[in-house]
Amino acid sequence: MTADVAAARDEDAQISALEALARQARELVDAVVLTDADPAELAAVTAELAALTDRLRAVRRATPLPHEFGPDGTFRHLGNAVTGACNPHALPLVVERPATGGSRAELTFRPTHEGPPGTVHGGVTAMILDHLLGDTVAAAGRPGMTGTLTIRYRGRVPYGEPVVATGAVTRVEGRKTWADAVIADTAGTPLVEATGLFITPKAWLFPGAGG
Numbered sequence: 483m484t485a486d487v488a489a490a491r492d493e494d495a496q497i498s499a500l501e502a503l504a505r506q507a508r509e510l511v512d513a514v515v516l517t518d519a520d521p522a523e524l525a526a527v528t529a530e531l532a533a534l535t536d537r538l539r540a541v542r543r544a545t546p547l548p549h550e551f552g553p554d555g556t557f558r559h560l561g562n563a564v565t566g567a568c569n570p571h572a573l574p575l576v577v578e579r580p581a582t583g584g585s586r587a588e589l590t591f592r593p594t595h596e597g598p599p600g601t602v603h604g605g606v607t608a609m610i611l612d613h614l615l616g617d618t619v620a621a622a623g624r625p626g627m628t629g630t631l632t633i634r635y636r637g638r639v640p641y642g643e644p645v646v647a648t649g650a651v652t653r654v655e656g657r658k659t660w661a662d663a664v665i666a667d668t669a670g671t672p673l674v675e676a677t678g679l680f681i682t683p684k685a686w687l688f689p690g691a692g693g
């Protein structure tokens with residue numbers, strides 16, 4: 483076994499273990515949101531969690547896992563707040579790029595995403611749509627940063643039930659790209675609609691040019 487292969491295996495093992503930890507941390511957050519344990523039990527669990535937190539902090543990175551190209555050549559961001567498999571804050575959203583263009587994701591929100599009673603928080607759905615729009619413009623070969631994001635909330639988004647998010651580019655002009663996205667129920671009824679303007683920084687077009 484070469485040193486490169488051994489290093490790749492070590493990295494795979496590290497990522498798999500981090501993904502498992504993130505999955506467990508999501509389970510923990512869901513359990514916290516829904517627990518009805520008594521105060522003594524809550525205090526005992528809190529003390530155990532504090533000890534576990536100290537163990538993880540003992541070996542600490544400066545930043546979350548970075549953007550990179552994975553072993554199969556595809557772009558990945560394991561620490562991303564929306565898609566990162568190693569980030570417990572992420573759903574994580576799994577985005578597909580249909581052959582017909584745009585981006586698509588099937589997702590199920592959890593009780594931890596609740597805003598109004600029985601409804602997903604509008605900021606959470608906006609975050610998902612921002613990411614999907616960003617992926618949509620990137621899929622069209624025009625990656626950019628969100629300049630503006632307009633949201634129209636048409637119906638309550640439930641948690642615990644699957645919904646579908648889709649996005650499509652609508653207009654391009656120089657470094658600007660506009661796209662629309664929607665979260666709909668499985669019958670296709672739109673629940674939240676978004677329009678985004680994405681601007682490709684000059685540095686992404688001309689690396690080293692600044693901007």
Ligand SMILES: CCCCCCCCCCCCCCCC(=O)SCCNC(=O)CCNC(=O)[C@H](O)C(C)(C)COP(=O)(O)OP(=O)(O)OC[C@H]1O[C@@H](n2cnc3c(N)ncnc32)[C@H](O)[C@@H]1OP(=O)(O)O
Pocket residue numbers: 557612613614615616617620625626627628629630658679681682683684686693
């Ligand atoms: C290598 C990467 C591979 C990636 C491959 C796969 C990716 C996989 C999916 C990832 C998906 C992520 C999705 C998350 C997306 C976020 O969440 S991004 C985070 C939120 N957004 C930000 O932080 C952006 C912060 N703002 C900035 O960085 C800069 O202001 C911007 C937006 C890059 C623009 O800066 P700039 O290029 O210096 O812009 P500037 O030259 O002043 O203006 C250019 C034009 O845009 C207009 N403009 C500028 N800003 C705005 C604005 N905010 N609103 C309206 N118009 C504006 C100007 O008026 C101007 O218009 P014209 O005069 O040409 O008509």
